[in-house]
Amino acid sequence: MAKGSRRTLYDKVWESHTVDILPTGQTQLFVGLHLIHEITTAPAFDMLREKGFDVAFPERTFATVDHIVPTDMRTRPFLDSQAEELIQALEKNVSEFGIEFFGLDSDKQGIVHVIGPQLGLTQPGMTLACGDSHTSTHGAFGTLAFGIGTSQVRDVLATQTLAMDKLKVRRINVNGALSQGVYAKDVILNIIRRLGVAGGKGFAYEYGGAVVEKMSMEERMTICNMSIEGGALVGYVNPDATTFEFLKGREFVPKGEGFDRAVAYWRSVTSDPDARYDDVVNMDGAKVEPTVTWGINPGQAVGISEKLPLPEEFSDPEGAKKAYEHMGWRPGSAILGTPINVAFVGSCTNSRLSDLRAAAKIAKGKKVHPGIRALVVPGSAGVKALAEKEGLDKIFLEAGFEWRAAGCSMCLAMNPDKLQGREICASSSNRNFVGRQGSPGGRTILMSPAMVAAAAVNGKIVDVREYS
């Protein structure tokens, strides 16, 4: 493609970060920011030692702990000796290789995808990699952010680059306006439902249109976060005044004239008005309802007023039947009114301040339904402090929710927060895979934080529009 014309943000950032074309035909791409956590990195550091390599740009890697950390009892050593061993491995690795670390006691600790933006580490026009599939979250800033595996973490540590194939770009316009009670989570669940869990394979998703342009940074992060659930490795939004306003004054963002120069650069990377896309999809925001998943992947979702679909309506009826078998519902019935056992507000998808506010607004003055375990887990120590400053913790505690410390918690069953047996969980997380929340028979229903709070106080799945 001709330089300087009709380029997307993806094209521009890809080009400015290209180091070389490798003999395999792949591009060697510079990685501007590398975020690491305790789970996918220990073998990568071992491989470095084995090969005798140092970390090429230690000042461009930042570490924290999120996946394994308990969100209640945080005293060391952890009761779980494996968790303790992993955190010790990370502590040893960051100190040996000179990497800045936001550890358990740091006020900057938190879910890696929450703290990057919160600290202003994540910036437009940057490439970013992290050994976690939800790295696409950072795309909300106009960052090309890639979820990578452990061998790739090793490559980034050793070279600050990755060998990658260029993706196509699909523009997704969410037009019109959302109605009251409908959130970013509902939008992305509908995008995945429509395009499929594998529909984004080979694509970067560029989100735009009136709905996305109007969204806050936190809402855009929710959308970009789940790009990978639609099969797209990368999702992004072009940076704009909302982005710059969010970043201004944050710790790792330049100040004064440096900020002005940064904004000029950030503006320069946005997609050209006449940018060429490989595909364009239009959606009507007004048609999006509060949405919940009914099956075992995030594409198996319905609007709250809809009936559950028949397996024959799908291109893969066997897959739908398997989902029904696991979940135990009947096709054609309603998901509205389904009783729940557990409610979880948290995860890198929905654990930021605006998410907690939305849940607190529903919970205020109400009580968690008897017999239901309800958890609110802020995404970072920073989010927790801000929420407490405005009294959200008290609202949740008075309503009977547990108010926890920051971590991935019940999203993924690597820490003590897990489902038991066949429990049904109303969850603001990102994956309803079989066994995802820690019990092979457990059942996850994904939804927005407001919907989770409404389910918690009613003891069943309800339509949040009737409660807000």
Add this chain to the structure above:
Amino acid sequence: MGQVAKITQVSGRAISVRGNDIDTDRIIPARYLKESTFSRMGEYPFYDERFDAAGKPKPHPFNDPKYQGASIFFVNKNFGCGSSREHAPQALFRFGIHAIVGESFAAIFASNCVMMGVPTVTVASSEIKELMKVAESDPQIIFAVDLQAKTLSYAGRKIPFDIPDSHRSALITGSWDSTSMLRANLDKVKKVAAQLPYMTGFRG
């Protein structure tokens, strides 16, 4: 580590797991990611589908003695979706899987595989159906994945497959373990870094 092996062909008996959208949480439950090395991952592939809560084996191809020793793995669509955990391909590889043939693969899973020297190749839906049938009816049949010719051969039959050019090239030239190749360019890397405004703190 010295030279990286060139991988031009993988052959062996085959094992199948049916179903679209098999995610990496199913391939390896998250609790096994708490181990700090990959060394024991070969014990865990599909663990919660292969064993009940008491650890008693359930019927599953990976438990079935007739498929033990298989090195070619047949799967359906969007295999390996979800979490980026390299533990998933590590678990399959250490179990003995050296090539995966499917209808399609999730992006991060496929790139993790190639970086371990495990080809993920795609064939049409009708072909995978036939391949699974053949392997299930005669688990002794040898399948050969030829990366040079981009063909899969068995029992006198030869079918073409697809693989991304970059994956194929990395495997057959022995550059799939990419660190050394990338590291050889460190001078160029530093030059590119110096051009990026955020790398110099946006100093005018």
